[in-house]
Amino acid sequence: MSDLPALPGLPVTFRPGHTRAILLTAAVAIFLTISGVALLLEGLGPGERMSFVVTGALIFWVLAQLARIKVVADESGVTVVNIASSRRLAWAEILQVNLRPGDPWVFLNLSDGTSLPALGIQPGIARQRAIADAKALRALAEAHSAVRPGEDQG
Template identity: 70%
Template sequence: MSDQPTLPVTFRPSRTRAVLLSAGAVLFLVISAVALLLDLGPGERLSFVLTGALCFWVPAQLARVRVVADDTGVTVVNIASRRHLEWAEILQVNLRQGDPWVFLDLSDGTSLPALGIQPGIDKQQAIAHARALRGLVEARSVHRSDRDQG
């Protein structure tokens, strides 16, 4: 019996995402309502609504972070970047005490932050997700090593 999730699986900070999207929506609605309540011209109202849209867009970008594991590897979607890694490229999954998110140690000697697994609001979920991803990486690495040797 395996504790590993079935692929494909997406890891994301659910509570953080809900807070960010809710806050962005509230900001947009409040700024748009103010634009409608004030005695403004059409251009000024439009600028308020566009400002509200920007106030929603920023947290929406922060909320899009995720880590997607599938048969081909892991795709890390951070705030301004997306990177696909093959299973063999990931040497270790780290979430140490005090880390703001998971770090992936890669075969090229670098480390990649994976913001989709972060202990911010829900530490237990982040720990469970980090363990699940670590298990997948270890299983895929062992599987590949066995295949390469035989």
């Protein structure tokens, strides 16, 4: 096990920081622009102005949902928060952490035979950080799934 990277302290949160900053900045800018246009156009009634603001708020909400993705590891397991769902996994459920060349994000191979995408670690803008995060999550998964004293090692 000496070839494993140093384990990060728990709890640890993995998320694409640059992507999150870009999405949230764009969300604020779009909301303010659409709302500003609604206030500056003279021929609009109150209902039309409100529809502009609601549209800006809806776009803000969608971009904020995209920015909320993360993977949180703690002593008892991992929580994967993707765009529209969140799933809690015990360490024993995670068999493998994969980030192959060309993958858009990390995939977790699970004990039930399925694979769960973990969008919180993605090599888009910050490839080296994503690789380091994937290695850290892999090391945590391997450390927490190691054979415990008293378990069958056969």
